[in-house]
Amino acid sequence: TRLYSEEDLVVILTSSTIKQSLLNSSTAWLVQFYSSWCGHCIQYSPTWKALGGDVKDWEQAMRIGVLDCAQENNFDICKDFGVHFYPTFRYFKARNPAFDVGQTYRGTDREPQTVRQLMINFIQNQTKQECPATCPGLEPSSSKNILSLIGQKSSQYTAIIVENEDSYVGREVILDLMTYRGLTVKRALSSDKLLVEKLGVKSFPSAYLLHPNGTHGILDVQKRLRFFFSSFLKLLPGVYRKNFSGATPEPLLKGPQGFGNLDAWKDFEKSKVYMADLESGLHYLLRVELATHQTLVGEELSTFKDFVTVVAKLFPGRQSVVKLLETLLEWLVSLPLKKIPYDAILDLVNNKMRISEMFLSDQLQWVGCQGTRVGLRGYPCSMWTLFHVLTVQAARRPDALANTGLEENPKAVLQTMRRYIVNFFGCQECGKHFEEMAAESLPQVKSLDEAVLWLWRKHNQVNRRLAGTMSEDPNFPKTQWPSPDLCPTCHEEQDGIHVWNDDKVLVFLKQHYGAANISPKHLRSNHLEAPATNGAPKPKPEMLVVPEDKPNELLPGNTVVSKSLPLNANRAKLSGVERAGQDTGVHSDIRPGVTFLGLGFSSVDMSLCVVLYAFSCVFLMFMFFFFRVRSKRWKVRYNRPYV
Numbered sequence: 001t002r003l004y005s006e007e008d009l010v011v012i013l014t015s016s017t018i019k020q021s022l023l024n025s026s027t028a029w030l031v032q033f034y035s036s037w038c039g040h041c042i043q044y045s046p047t048w049k050a051l052g053g054d055v056k057d058w059e060q061a062m063r064i065g066v067l068d069c070a071q072e073n074n075f076d077i078c079k080d081f082g083v084h085f086y087p088t089f090r091y092f093k094a095r096n097p098a099f100d101v102g103q104t105y106r107g108t109d110r111e112p113q114t115v116r117q118l119m120i121n122f123i124q125n126q127t128k129q130e131c132p133a134t135c136p137g138l139e140p141s142s143s144k145n146i147l148s149l150i151g152q153k154s155s156q157y158t159a160i161i162v163e164n165e166d167s168y169v170g171r172e173v174i175l176d177l178m179t180y181r182g183l184t185v186k187r188a189l190s191s192d193k194l195l196v197e198k199l200g201v202k203s204f205p206s207a208y209l210l211h212p213n214g215t216h217g218i219l220d221v222q223k224r225l226r227f228f229f230s231s232f233l234k235l236l237p238g239v240y241r242k243n244f245s246g247a248t249p250e251p252l253l254k255g256p257q258g259f260g261n262l263d264a265w266k267d268f269e270k271s272k273v274y275m276a277d278l279e280s281g282l283h284y285l286l287r288v289e290l291a292t293h294q295t296l297v298g299e300e301l302s303t304f305k306d307f308v309t310v311v312a313k314l315f316p317g318r319q320s321v322v323k324l325l326e327t328l329l330e331w332l333v334s335l336p337l338k339k340i341p342y343d344a345i346l347d348l349v350n351n352k353m354r355i356s357e358m359f360l361s362d363q364l365q366w367v368g369c370q371g372t373r374v375g376l377r378g379y380p381c382s383m384w385t386l387f388h389v390l391t392v393q394a395a396r397r398p399d400a401l402a403n404t405g406l407e408e409n410p411k412a413v414l415q416t417m418r419r420y421i422v423n424f425f426g427c428q429e430c431g432k433h434f435e436e437m438a439a440e441s442l443p444q445v446k447s448l449d450e451a452v453l454w455l456w457r458k459h460n461q462v463n464r465r466l467a468g469t470m471s472e473d474p475n476f477p478k479t480q481w482p483s484p485d486l487c488p489t490c491h492e493e494q495d496g497i498h499v500w501n502d503d504k505v506l507v508f509l510k511q512h513y514g515a516a517n518i519s520p521k522h523l524r525s526n527h528l529e530a531p532a533t534n535g536a537p538k539p540k541p542e543m544l545v546v547p548e549d550k551p552n553e554l555l556p557g558n559t560v561v562s563k564s565l566p567l568n569a570n571r572a573k574l575s576g577v578e579r580a581g582q583d584t585g586v587h588s589d590i591r592p593g594v595t596f597l598g599l600g601f602s603s604v605d606m607s608l609c610v611v612l613y614a615f616s617c618v619f620l621m622f623m624f625f626f627f628r629v630r631s632k633r634w635k636v637r638y639n640r641p642y643v
């Protein structure tokens with residue numbers, strides 16, 4: 001097996017690519033010549049991969065490569081480079097016009113922090129000679145230079161890292177941000193007394209930020225570490241990745257005019273999950289994505305059944321949506337068919353039987369998943385969100401899948417997701433990549449908590465792969481999530497490399513994707529928030545608003561419905577930590593109404609049954625006495641003694 005794969009953030013070089021890559025390269029290179037049979041190389045590979053990920057944003061200044069000298073077709077090239085021992089580390093200058101065997105690193109300390117600092121020294125030394133235009137200035141700025149910028153308006157931010165002379169943090173942050181625009185990062189030394197005094201910086205390293213509007217101040221980060229500074233700066237509004245293929249990203253404007261034919265921008269908090277995204281995702285999945293399949297049969301049908309089982313049991317949604325999912329599940333379970341036409345499922349999703357209080361909006365309403373333009377974010381964002389919510393629900397309510405056949409399996413949600421993505425997810429490439437990741441590491445998941453963490457880790461792997469590509473919305477850059485502002489305790493540094501504190505991440509994920517953190521804001525229900533009424537009387541609470549222009553669209557056929565459908569909003573008792581969600585219209589563990597033979601009955605239906613039952617009893621008793629009296633009369637008539 002190969003030590004490095006395409007998924008790793010290092011360039012895999014071969015005999016046919018190495019010379020071409022190094023010759024006249026626009027960037028410098030650090031290449032590890034290794035041998036796949038050398039034990040030390042095997043042990044060292046995770047460190048090298050971690051380093052590759054750590055300095056991914058530096059790739060316009062220096063790239064990290066590997067070449068396997070144990071591979072037969074690489075024998076000659078390793079000889080050409082004079083590689084005798086493994087691993088051998090070589091630095092190569094940028095813009096080298098002739099073949100060069102590179103500069104060997106002979107040090108014994110191969111810890112990432114040391115290697116990274118050596119990379120910086122190499123880039124910095126190069127800068128003086130022939131560094132390409134893309135190479136950033138790593139020398140400290142003078143106080144004169146910086147003080148002249150203070151209070152000035154500018155088209156971009158300027159961040160200044162003030163640090164001790166032997167610190168590398170400033171240079172690391174400069175390199176981390178070199179592929180971003182809208183911001184310049186400079187470094188200054190703590191020995192520059194005038195500057196330190198003017199800026200009021202007391203501890204080192206510290207970051208000072210000059211805003212485009214002329215305001216300025218010390219950057220308030222939870223930990224004064226490279227990762228915290230870099231993450232904060234990358235997420236500033238108006239700061240975008242330079243190599244974003246769409247050239248000029250649109251500014252994030254608020255209001256309808258900012259988005260052409262898109263709906264008005266909806267304000268949201270990134271620390272929340274939005275029910276509108278989850279419901280919109282379910283609507284798209286059930287009515288659009290799956291509807292392209294005429295019939296469900298075999299693996300597709302069993303995947304669909306498992307998917308419906310998992311969402312029906314775990315979706316912490318509104319009562320009307322959960323009822324729809326449960327009805328769908330009961331219907332699927334009660335009909336052991338080998339083949340189901342999707343139209344039949346659609347009829348149920350569209351509630352053709354007109355079962356009361358069962359409803360899934362057919363409007364797309366993205367909130368936390370809004371994209372800056374059409375085609376960005378939306379449905380795939382809601383898919384991730386839905387499955388994070390489901391893994392967290394499964395971990396919080398381990399009994400929820402009881403009697404479904406999935407209760408013993410801690411990977412049930414992930415396996416369902418995997419099968420859904422492979423069989424139905426419209427983006428085939430996504431399915432292929434996801435399948436590769438799942439095949440490699442899903443079997444190692446042994447508990448419900450590990451399942452939550454697995455999905456988080458894999459999602460971050462996808463984020464890393466997609467950062468800077470066309471599917472990235474420039475206003476929502478793909479970063480390693482959660483960023484330090486969302487969860488400061490999730491981040492740590494070990495030997496100079498950023499590491500996650502998995503325990504803290506798990507706690508954070510359970511809180512973030514827990515039912516109590518799901519906001520009903522912008523949902524098409526006004527039971528919490530009345531929409532702007534422009535002077536018109538407010539609709540009654542507990543009503544689900546049917547759009548004015550599509551009054552009949554929610555129920556199929558010619559059924560005429562009133563413009564408001566009563567919604568028996570969820571007010572059942574919630575337990576423990578989920579209780580906070582009780583005002584959010586969010587369903588926690590409530591199983592509403594009565595279901596029989598796959599049909600749901602509301603309290604009105606039940607009352608009607610009771611009234612009819614009582615009425616028939618009275619009617620039968622009346623008939624009984626009526627005939628009894630008649631038969632007595634008849635007997636008297638025909639038993640006359642004189643006959």
Ligand SMILES: Cc1cc2nc3c(=O)[nH]c(=O)nc-3n(C[C@H](O)[C@H](O)[C@H](O)COP(=O)(O)OP(=O)(O)OC[C@H]3O[C@@H](n4cnc5c(N)ncnc54)[C@H](O)[C@@H]3O)c2cc1C
Nearest residue numbers: 377380381383384429430433434456459460462471476481
């Ligand atoms: C299974 C799957 C595979 C995909 N593969 C590809 C692919 O190969 N190529 C491609 O171009 N697109 C792929 N996509 C789409 C892509 O991942 C994004 O969903 C899409 O580009 C929209 O991105 P976004 O900015 O809305 O954030 P998303 O990545 O969709 O994330 C949605 C939200 O989840 C939260 N989040 C971010 N990271 C994490 C994390 N690690 N853990 C928990 N929550 C997190 C954030 O709040 C974020 O806003 C895939 C989608 C899915 C569901």
